Amino acid sequence: MSEPTALVELKGIERHYGEGGGLVRALAGVDLAINRGEFIAIMGPSGSGKSTVMNIIGCLDRPSSGSFRFAGVDVTPLSRDQRALLRRNYLGFVFQGFNLLNRTTAIENVELPLIYRGMPKRERQEKAVRALHLVGLSGREHHTPGELSGGQQQRVAIARAIVTDPLLLLADEPTGNLDTARSHEIMELLIELNVERGITIVMVTHEPDMAAYAHRSIRFVDGLIAADDARKAA
Amino acid sequence: MLWEAIKLAAMSIRRNALRSVLTLLGIVIGVGAVIAMVTIGSGASQQVQENLAKLGSNMLIVRPGQSTFGPGGNNDSRAFDERDSTALKANLSGVRGVAPSSQRNAKVVFGALNYDTTVTGTTADYFIVQDWTLKEGRVFSEGEERSGTTVCVIGSTIATELFGKADPLGERLRIGNFACEVIGLLESKGQSAFGTDQDSIVLLPLRTYHRRLAGNTRVSSINISVMEAADIPRVQRDAEDVLRERRRIAPGEEDNFTVRDMTQIANTMAATTTILTGLLGAVAAVSLLVGGIGIMNIMLVSVTERTREIGIRLAIGALERQVLTQFLVESIVLALFGGIIGIVTGLGLAAIAALFMDIPFSADPQVIALAFIVSAVIGVIFGYFPARRAARLDPIEALRRE
Numbered sequence: 001m002s003e004p005t006a007l008v009e010l011k012g013i014e015r016h017y018g019e020g021g022g023l024v025r026a027l028a029g030v031d032l033a034i035n036r037g038e039f040i041a042i043m044g045p046s047g048s049g050k051s052t053v054m055n056i057i058g059c060l061d062r063p064s065s066g067s068f069r070f071a072g073v074d075v076t077p078l079s080r081d082q083r084a085l086l087r088r089n090y091l092g093f094v095f096q097g098f099n100l101l102n103r104t105t106a107i108e109n110v111e112l113p114l115i116y117r118g119m120p121k122r123e124r125q126e127k128a129v130r131a132l133h134l135v136g137l138s139g140r141e142h143h144t145p146g147e148l149s150g151g152q153q154q155r156v157a158i159a160r161a162i163v164t165d166p167l168l169l170l171a172d173e174p175t176g177n178l179d180t181a182r183s184h185e186i187m188e189l190l191i192e193l194n195v196e197r198g199i200t201i202v203m204v205t206h207e208p209d210m211a212a213y214a215h216r217s218i219r220f221v222d223g224l225i226a227a228d229d230a231r232k233a234a
Numbered sequence: 235m236l237w238e239a240i241k242l243a244a245m246s247i248r249r250n251a252l253r254s255v256l257t258l259l260g261i262v263i264g265v266g267a268v269i270a271m272v273t274i275g276s277g278a279s280q281q282v283q284e285n286l287a288k289l290g291s292n293m294l295i296v297r298p299g300q301s302t303f304g305p306g307g308n309n310d311s312r313a314f315d316e317r318d319s320t321a322l323k324a325n326l327s328g329v330r331g332v333a334p335s336s337q338r339n340a341k342v343v344f345g346a347l348n349y350d351t352t353v354t355g356t357t358a359d360y361f362i363v364q365d366w367t368l369k370e371g372r373v374f375s376e377g378e379e380r381s382g383t384t385v386c387v388i389g390s391t392i393a394t395e396l397f398g399k400a401d402p403l404g405e406r407l408r409i410g411n412f413a414c415e416v417i418g419l420l421e422s423k424g425q426s427a428f429g430t431d432q433d434s435i436v437l438l439p440l441r442t443y444h445r446r447l448a449g450n451t452r453v454s455s456i457n458i459s460v461m462e463a464a465d466i467p468r469v470q471r472d473a474e475d476v477l478r479e480r481r482r483i484a485p486g487e488e489d490n491f492t493v494r495d496m497t498q499i500a501n502t503m504a505a506t507t508t509i510l511t512g513l514l515g516a517v518a519a520v521s522l523l524v525g526g527i528g529i530m531n532i533m534l535v536s537v538t539e540r541t542r543e544i545g546i547r548l549a550i551g552a553l554e555r556q557v558l559t560q561f562l563v564e565s566i567v568l569a570l571f572g573g574i575i576g577i578v579t580g581l582g583l584a585a586i587a588a589l590f591m592d593i594p595f596s597a598d599p600q601v602i603a604l605a606f607i608v609s610a611v612i613g614v615i616f617g618y619f620p621a622r623r624a625a626r627l628d629p630i631e632a633l634r635r636e
């Protein structure tokens with residue numbers, strides 16, 4: 001099946017660090033197309049370039065060479081602020097280390113992306129409350145990260161990522177710090193977001209159990225895609 | 235968005251209260267010093283102005299002898315008499331009045347009460363020249379001046395000391411061995427520049443004074459009030475010419491009298507205050523600079539400490555401008571906070587100083603507004619570099635940082 005406009009389209013993406021003898025090719029020519037509605041798991045050994053590719057897809061980093069289109073738009077020539085606007089309007093991030101603001105309540109953390117969108121306070125709070133409800137954190141709105149468990153913190157991070165109704169949710173090892181039970185809960189949540197809200201999800205994980213939740217699993221080795229078990233939709 | 239930034243700034247300052255306050259010391263001292271000295275300075279110059287007004291405006295004082303500033307002078311030189319004053323009045327143009335005067339201390343008595351005061355013999359011009367206004371009654375008439383009638387005008391201190399609440403007009407006041415009728419009561423002037431009570435005064439027509447009290451016809455000084463300030467040097471020269479001629483001083487010979495410009499003396503005093511103000515201003519400027527660097531330092535620390543937070547903000551879509559604004563607002567709030575403490579401290583110091591130096595306390599709203607603005611500007615200038623550093627952070631690097 002051929003998709004005319006993939007949501008994400010990477011062609012010949014390379015990302016180099018350092019130079020001369022110390023040159024590291026974190027990505028050595030990655031071709032990847034991600035369609036709307038997909039739930040993808042990225043796996044691979046440490047240092048294989050998983051986070052690097054996530055940063056590029058997330059418009060946080062720029063490739064050394066190759067082309068990257070997001071929703072049909074060529075991202076490579078965009079300025080820093082233009083990429084910030086892409087992130088603000090279309091992307092949601094769940095970072096490995098939660099990356100919540102300390103000493104700031106759950107609801108304020110979730111409101112943060114909306115503040116930068118210039119949304120009025122009332123509307124912002126309503127959306128934040130709904131997002132927290134969706135991740136099962138109703139009643140914890142005014143707790144700070146220090147007062148929440150690891151799993152709850154990760155849920156706040158997910159709520160923050162989806163409160164803007166992104167097209168694409170990027171999660172770099174979202175269950176890395178969680179025990180198995182919590183990890184499965186988070187996966188259930190991601191599935192729900194993917195199925196019910198139609199959010200495209202790309203997730204990095206080390207655990208095959210978690211990767212099994214995804215519809216498509218991609219394996220990175222040495223900056224290249226070694227395997228891609230894209231299950232063609234009927 | 236701006237309100238969010240201000241709230242955020244207030245929060246982060248509160249979190250590091252002690253550190254913030256210590257950093258702000260420079261600004262507090264700088265702004266405080268400026269406010270204190272400007273307020274004290276303007277109080278002092280206001281007092282100089284007031285004294286100048288009390289002294290009479292645009293005044294020239296003619297005294298016999300080449301004395302230095304102050305009363306007395308060279309007793310060897312010939313004293314003036316009433317005719318010198320008359321000649322000056324006749325020959326000078328552009329003057330408001332020419333008032334000869336002599337005075338001595340005397341005990342004035344009314345009923346069972348007495349009071350030691352200065353009794354001055356002069357003419358009706360004296361009231362014009364010295365800017366005296368009458369509260370009640372009238373000044374000497376020409377006839378009274380000519381015939382040396384025993385009438386007097388008294389200052390408010392004499393009125394309260396001898397007559398209490400009663401009306402002194404028409405009463406007879408004993409001075410030495412004669413009595414005079416009170417025909418006028420002066421409006422109060424308060425203390426002079428030298429701390430003497432200007433209202434402790436009894437004024438007699440010059441001839442009455444000469445005949446009844448002094449026993450001579452000497453005039454110890456002649457006060458001239460010039461209409462236009464610009465005219466003062468000319469009138470001063472003319473007066474000198476008139477007097478040289480009357481006193482038959484040959485060309486090239488030194489004057490045996492002085493014509494002194496009181497405005498100039500007051501201006502010299504004001505200039506001294508200005509120099510002092512400038513000096514303190516320089517100290518304050520250095521202090522503000524130190525304060526600014528302090529703010530820059532704390533903001534750089536803050537940016538470093540909050541690298542991860544900045545990374546999160548950038549990653550979720552904050553524009554460079556928005557991060558820049560956040561940190562700029564924070565440094566402005568910080569600087570303004572210091573500025574406000576400085577303004578309050580400075581005004582407090584000035585109020586205390588005004589109390590001890592016995593000068594008026596006058597807080598100038600313009601200066602306060604200026605101090606406020608200067609604080610904000612310091613916040614902008616010294617906060618810009620750290621804020622830009624925050625805004626330019628690479629989100630990936632920033633997120634990786636612990």
Ligand SMILES: Nc1ncnc2c1ncn2[C@@H]1O[C@H](COP(=O)(O)OP(=O)(O)OP(=O)(O)O)[C@@H](O)[C@H]1O
Nearest residue numbers: 017018024025026045046047048049050051052053
């Ligand atoms: N900022 C950087 N400077 C230099 N080298 C870097 C930088 N970031 C990543 N690399 C290198 O790029 C390669 C890929 O890194 P990446 O973070 O993508 O790995 P990963 O697959 O996410 O690994 P992990 O599973 O441990 O998170 C590694 O060899 C890493 O050392």
Ligand SMILES: [Mg+2]
Nearest residue numbers: 050051052172
């Ligand atoms: Mg990684």
